[in-house]
Amino acid sequence: MGRLYEQLSLDERCEIARLRGSGSSIRQIAAALDRQPSSISRELKRNTGSGPRAGAYKPTYAQAQTAARRWSGARLERDEALREQVLTGLRRGWSPEQVSGRLRLEEGRPVIGCETIYRFIYAQLKRTNDGAWRFYLPRAKARRGRRGHKGGSPASFIQQRVGLAERPAEALTRDQPGHWEADFMLFSTYGQSVLVLHERTTRLTALVKTATRKAKPTAKTLGGLLEALPKRLKQSVTFDNGTEFAEHHSLGLATYFCDPHAPWQKGGVENAIGRIRRFLPRKTNLDDVSPARIIAVAQAYNHTPRQCLDFHTPAEAFSRVLHFERESTSRPSPG
Incomplete structure (x- = not known):
């Protein structure tokens, strides 16, 4: 039976350098070292310096060279086709979790983990010193971690206000479609905003650029977005305590x-x-x-x-809900 070959350790390489330096053959x-002469010969020939250092065997250099020869790169660096699939998904605004999950859904098996994708992107940021790599991530963060947020609450100015504690359990568990959340996206230019309406179960989201955040126009815009929906898909809307939602009762x-100072309670x-x-x-x-x-x-x-x-899209999920709603309301009543 042939002998199982093991890589030389750093200690063995240090001993090779000492013995070689003392003139040993x-x-x-x-x-x-209880090694084959061919192994020692190959080690010295492969890892001996060149130029002025010719003939000098450096154990740490040899160890580093061995590691470099054995390393084949991150998976996404080695697999060009998979890398292009992943980067295509990231360019579309998908997160690493969404790319990983969608590939698993389409292939019927795990393809790549989201952590592998994150590590690849952050490795490129560090290796290339090119900040553009961060834009492959949904929030374009150059470093991983959470950021703190501060905010106020004019809850006392909102009439007929009902707290989140009274919202039905179906909305909290997302078991029943038709429960919505609304908020404004604000921008650096004063007065510019986009109204965002989000369905909690299917995650379907509507966007409307608005000319004002006054309460009455805001309520009118929300009413227009919800108007065409079946009644069962208009169960409730959850807001933060901004006075732009003061006409909610209409x-x-x-x-x-939400509770005062807790906008995170409308997390969707x-x-x-x-x-x-x-x-x-x-x-x-927004003018542009x-x-x-x-x-x-x-x-x-939404796509x-x-x-x-389960790595379906909000559009697919809402389409199924809407189809079920139409089917349930179009069935003939028993005669």
């Missing part, structure tokens, strides 16, 4: 408000806005953004696979 070194459906729309920031950063001048562009951004978001939907 290759066979003497091999005998001292919508004709149940409305609920907060998350959606964070993702949409990739397409509409805060510094965007056409209504068609706003629609395209909404379509991109992005979501982990919470």
